[in-house]
Amino acid sequence: MMKKHTWLKYSWLMVTMLFGMIIFNTTTAQADTKEPHYVIATDTTYAPFEFQGQNGQYVGIDMDMLRAIAKKEHFTYKLVPIAFNSGAQGVLSGQFDAIIAGMTITPEREQVYDFGTPYYKTGIIAAVSPKSNITDLKQLRGKTVALKTGTGSAQYALSIQKKYGFKVTYFNDSNTMYNAVALGNAAAAFEDDPVMKYAIKNGVKLKIITQPANGGEYGFAVKKGQNKELLAKFNAGYAAIKKDGTYDKIVAKYLGSNESKFAGSAKENDSILGLLKQNKDQFISGVIKTLQLTVFGIIFATIFGVLIGVLAVVPNKFAYGLSSTIIYIFRGLPLLVLAFFIYIGLPSLTGTKIPAIVAGLITLTLNEGAYIAAFVAGGLKNVDAGQMEAARSLGLPYWKAMRKIIMPQGIKLMIPSFVNQFIITLKDTSILSAIGIIELTQTGTVIISRNMQGFRVWFIVALMYLIIITLLTFLAKWVDKKFSSN
Amino acid sequence: MGIKVKVTDLHKAYGDNEVLKGINLEVQENEVVVMIGPSGSGKSTFLRTLNKLENPTTGSIAIDGIDLTAKETNLNKVRENIGMVFQHFNLFPHLTVLENVTLAPVELGKISKEEAKTLGMQLLAQVGLADKADAKPTQLSGGQKQRVAIARALAMKPSIMLFDEPTSALDPEMVGEVLKVMRDLAQEGMTMIVVTHEMGFAKQVADRVVFFADGYIREEGTPEEVFGNPQDPRAKDFLNKVLNV
Ligand SMILES: Nc1ncnc2c1ncn2[C@@H]1O[C@H](COP(=O)(O)OP(=O)(O)OP(=O)(O)O)[C@@H](O)[C@H]1O
Numbered sequence A: 001m002m003k004k005h006t007w008l009k010y011s012w013l014m015v016t017m018l019f020g021m022i023i024f025n026t027t028t029a030q031a032d033t034k035e036p037h038y039v040i041a042t043d044t045t046y047a048p049f050e051f052q053g054q055n056g057q058y059v060g061i062d063m064d065m066l067r068a069i070a071k072k073e074h075f076t077y078k079l080v081p082i083a084f085n086s087g088a089q090g091v092l093s094g095q096f097d098a099i100i101a102g103m104t105i106t107p108e109r110e111q112v113y114d115f116g117t118p119y120y121k122t123g124i125i126a127a128v129s130p131k132s133n134i135t136d137l138k139q140l141r142g143k144t145v146a147l148k149t150g151t152g153s154a155q156y157a158l159s160i161q162k163k164y165g166f167k168v169t170y171f172n173d174s175n176t177m178y179n180a181v182a183l184g185n186a187a188a189a190f191e192d193d194p195v196m197k198y199a200i201k202n203g204v205k206l207k208i209i210t211q212p213a214n215g216g217e218y219g220f221a222v223k224k225g226q227n228k229e230l231l232a233k234f235n236a237g238y239a240a241i242k243k244d245g246t247y248d249k250i251v252a253k254y255l256g257s258n259e260s261k262f263a264g265s266a267k268e269n270d271s272i273l274g275l276l277k278q279n280k281d282q283f284i285s286g287v288i289k290t291l292q293l294t295v296f297g298i299i300f301a302t303i304f305g306v307l308i309g310v311l312a313v314v315p316n317k318f319a320y321g322l323s324s325t326i327i328y329i330f331r332g333l334p335l336l337v338l339a340f341f342i343y344i345g346l347p348s349l350t351g352t353k354i355p356a357i358v359a360g361l362i363t364l365t366l367n368e369g370a371y372i373a374a375f376v377a378g379g380l381k382n383v384d385a386g387q388m389e390a391a392r393s394l395g396l397p398y399w400k401a402m403r404k405i406i407m408p409q410g411i412k413l414m415i416p417s418f419v420n421q422f423i424i425t426l427k428d429t430s431i432l433s434a435i436g437i438i439e440l441t442q443t444g445t446v447i448i449s450r451n452m453q454g455f456r457v458w459f460i461v462a463l464m465y466l467i468i469i470t471l472l473t474f475l476a477k478w479v480d481k482k483f484s485s486n
Numbered sequence B: 001m002g003i004k005v006k007v008t009d010l011h012k013a014y015g016d017n018e019v020l021k022g023i024n025l026e027v028q029e030n031e032v033v034v035m036i037g038p039s040g041s042g043k044s045t046f047l048r049t050l051n052k053l054e055n056p057t058t059g060s061i062a063i064d065g066i067d068l069t070a071k072e073t074n075l076n077k078v079r080e081n082i083g084m085v086f087q088h089f090n091l092f093p094h095l096t097v098l099e100n101v102t103l104a105p106v107e108l109g110k111i112s113k114e115e116a117k118t119l120g121m122q123l124l125a126q127v128g129l130a131d132k133a134d135a136k137p138t139q140l141s142g143g144q145k146q147r148v149a150i151a152r153a154l155a156m157k158p159s160i161m162l163f164d165e166p167t168s169a170l171d172p173e174m175v176g177e178v179l180k181v182m183r184d185l186a187q188e189g190m191t192m193i194v195v196t197h198e199m200g201f202a203k204q205v206a207d208r209v210v211f212f213a214d215g216y217i218r219e220e221g222t223p224e225e226v227f228g229n230p231q232d233p234r235a236k237d238f239l240n241k242v243l244n245v
């Protein structure tokens, strides 16, 4: 048993290394420069501070400012766009060195973050659908208000919730929140003044009903007591671009009345084909990421699942216990929780950063692998016990009998479950958008945050998933046929 | 010549249920031993301890002088030498008839694939199924399946064969073809231990008949002795029932 154990450990190591070798080719670009290199998180969609431009590059006030400061202060950085909350937590766990994401400086946050010089003054405003007859916060009594998770605006809204008697609901990105209001699912939304105004300017159908309140300031944040050098560089750079007028130019570019305009051309936005053409590169890269996650996820999960599933039928109590514990834990945890735990939680325990795609693949391997293990174990147990006895009575060693006699019969019983699990894996990759992997779903979110074409973009995304699933099912059927024929 | 099987004071319990309560048995080379006895008396359990599909609780088993209960004994090696035929055939359904027969010697590196094919065809011919070599087990009748199972066991060139009710799952008209193969084997000098209810076979082929009841061997002797003049009351009773249906 001991031997098998080390062997398992060894193959797990191999699998982890493989992840790194095959999928990862992005992070080493800056390796030989002398300039300090940082990993900086930002929100995925928080126009006008950060959002993806048409060529796929991140633009916005925060982004342009960061680029200018890095140039002035001679440092390089890898930008990680990720849901705001995950990014903020990732800084605390050491996953990221800093975050710049229109982050309001609050006393609570100052307990755990060190903020740079405040770079933008803001206030919080509320908006309703243009069709709504609400003109005052007082009319919100009993109604539902949309908030963005973890933001200063949300906090402000909660502070006045008692007074105005509204209910709240949460969203993870601004655009979905706006849509909830525009479609009437929520009565109003609270958001930072520049963000809301930029969105309205770009075609979001909302009507502002309040003056900016509870003025706050945005800051660049590092974990308290850490990355002092980076913080100093930010402050110095900020002072410099403020002085030479770069800062004002950047702000004017996004909020100045005549320069701010819709990021896409209105004509192209009108048709699905136009949208596809216009965002071709982004969709392609989203599909590729989704396929990578799916294919490698399936491969690793299958290896892991078969190993763990076989352990469950080996006549050894320790192996059985290990296997059922692993199945119990990883089948029981929601995929999202597991992903956050691995991406954000694990680095705070171990001190090593894990790239999002690796965290995503580990998540899929463990979660889908646990499901696979469960039906592999079930399938193997369903093979008549007489088969193993007959094989052993001929003198075949246990593992040889397992491989040659039990597995081929068991796997045949499992094929429908495998096909099913592969389809589930493909769909589950979309959950990984939450840890900042820009796969197909996140690509949709990102494109919509720029062009506000919710329905059409989701239609395209849905169609793409269906196409991939169809291809995957064909492939599975073909493999099944090959299997059954011999 | 030599002693092939020597079982001494063998006990086997499943939890509180003691199924074998001290079995002693010696089987000589070339001997055919038929075991009879009521259902649940421990015949299968005993047979299965002989190749360690079942672990005895206490007692010793020696096959060709090799102690099966010793830790250092390589069970796989011992099993290569003991063929076993099961009531429900247990053919490998994902393999062809020929592959069923050749799998073990090839996988265990006994002979090359080519040699295995020749041997396999020869064994299938011996059990009268050369024409079924490429069929799948599901395409065979019960009697054919059991004959393939015998050929499969023979492919390892065992020196002992164990049969656990090889004809009980067969339709009556197929029993004969399987018994014929077994009779041929016995005539060639194979050492055999056979659990069966086929009293005709026992009378004709067995050198010795062993009667099991309640986890003990209650009666033992030549077929003439056991069938003609049983001493144990349980044996009398049992034989009365099976012989006078
Ligand atoms: N794996 C097991 N676990 C627990 N009890 C068992 C097991 N296998 C057999 N037994 C019990 O051992 C006893 C003897 O069974 P065994 O199969 O050896 O009888 P048998 O003489 O072969 O009967 P039959 O003629 O019906 O085949 C029975 O009471 C049975 O319930």
Ligand SMILES: [Mg+2]
Binding pocket: B043, B044, B045, B164, B165
């Ligand atoms: Mg039995």
